[in-house]
Amino acid sequence: MLTYIARRLLIIVPMAIGISFLIYLALDLSPGDAVTRMLNPVQTVDPERIEELRRALGLDAPLVVRYWIWFSGVLQGNFGRTLTGGVPISRILMERLPATLELSVVALVLSSIFGAILGTVSALKRGSATDNILTVAGMIGVSIPEFFFGLVAILVFAINLGWLPVGGRLLPSYTTYWDHIPNLVMPALVLSIMMTAGVMRYARSAMLDTLSKEFIKTARSKGLPEWRVNLLHGFRVALTPVVVLIGFRLPILIGGSVIVEQVFQWPGLGHLFVLSVRNKDLPTVMTIALLSVILVLVVSLIIDVLTAIIDPRVRLGGE
């Protein structure tokens, strides 16, 4: 197992480098650059001044050279500075990352727990009213986009009922960590709706599939009580595919939070990402994209290891 993990980690390195180059290339090909953004569109500027500015920012060098400058900086933890404001990107990341992680982790935990429980209940009571209601709710949850839920939630709970704040995360008046929990409730719930629905539908079918297996009949033939047949013999086996699904949703959760963070003005990475794209702040966009890529790669490794731990039939790397 350890050699497998080591080997996988080694493969991640060239993959991350390759992808980082592709990101750099793609953004370089997009029309305009940082300088065109910095200029005031109303005033006409001397083209020579523009060229000067380009040289000053190092934008006139060939693509590979510019990539190398950026990438060697990244390796040393220096992501550059934002083009709008000139703040070190690493500092912004440190501010934004906790907000996104907080939102994502809460949503992930909520949706995994509720999705697995509801899916199991649905499977155990298949054909019943509960099952039908949950199935319809699941379809709605999967098919309606998050921003819609977000806007409805704001309208109902923040504006009409006034129970929760409209958006934002930290206010100057907040002194303890717990003060901003009301701000977290709506974005976390909205973010977890779609994923809960997905996990639930998946857990239901995995559970139904498992319950139809022969070993469930064997378990029952041993005289075990129903809860043990269903939860120990059934759920334990159905868990493997569900864990894989949840794991692969983790990066999507960060992507999904782009929309939710926007709706609730949550100062996380997703919010920053949209802002940076709009301002054509390429160094920031690249950094966030690169982070997401590395996250996906690491998560897929973690999932492989996890499945090997839960399912004894899985042997990693053909051991």
Add this chain to the structure above:
Amino acid sequence: MSDVALSVRNLKTYFYTNQRCNKAVNGVSFDIKKGKTLCVVGESGCGKSVTAAAIMQLLPRLSRIEEGSITYHSERGDIHIEKLERNGKPMRSIRGAEISMIFQDPMTALNPVFTIGFQIAENLRYHTRLRGHRLAVQVVELLRTMGIPLPERRINEYPHQFSGGMRQRAMIAMAMACNPKILIADEPTTALDVTIQAQIFELMTALKKEHGTAIMLITHDMGVVAELADDVAVMYMGNIIETGSVDDVLRRPIHPYTRALLASMPVLGRGKNQSIEAIPGSTPDPFDRPKGCQFAPRCPHRVAACEQMPEETFATPTHRVTCWRYEEFAADAA
């Protein structure tokens, strides 16, 4: 009655699917005797497995015991299994402890994510007071009795690390863990090699002799019947059409279906040119059954009376048959 472990009388089990009713088991009666093997034979879909599932109260959700009785003659007195709640406590305390079951395919009948040792121990944990070290010792001992080498090591292995024959041995170890009075084996060797098959049957016979376990063996292999059975019940479309001692049924078969079944089997040593008689036609659609005798449409000896269902009649005190013309057939069988 003291030598009877379980008696089934006029058992009817129906399946309800798509608002239609399939009378999968339509009035069967038989006894399972202590220390004896009852073989239930018949084509696929004739109700063998459903009968077994009914005894264990392990029927699928959309089916139920409609009529009749299943009486388990336990040491504490007679228990009417058909009256027990499916997964209620009294039924569960019988299941796995006093009546246990082994299944057709040991590949799928063991849970892939738990060790063999855990799965066997589970049975003991629920039905005995054994715990901890003594429980572990007992599991090892069981596996050793079943002829599994190095049981101390193998209890920590998972089903996929076992071969087919070893898995079936583990299944039998699980079923025999609490020394049940009755063992129901639903085609236990269909998925195994012939050589392994012989070993498994040898093991079952040894257990029967040693513990006096009554065995109900479901099979469609007449060779197995000849080898192992004390009594035989032949099923067709939810009825037992002929039952009796193995000598009665195999040597002096009366019912045309039993005869056809025996004629359809090749016999070793008769050479290549022996004629194997396939039974003409195919089993009727369970939703569109013949009115009278279920075998009548395929029967070469059909008469007008076969439009009515014949009664079960005793041809001899040990030999029961369901056929209008049993007297003629019995005469020419003798």
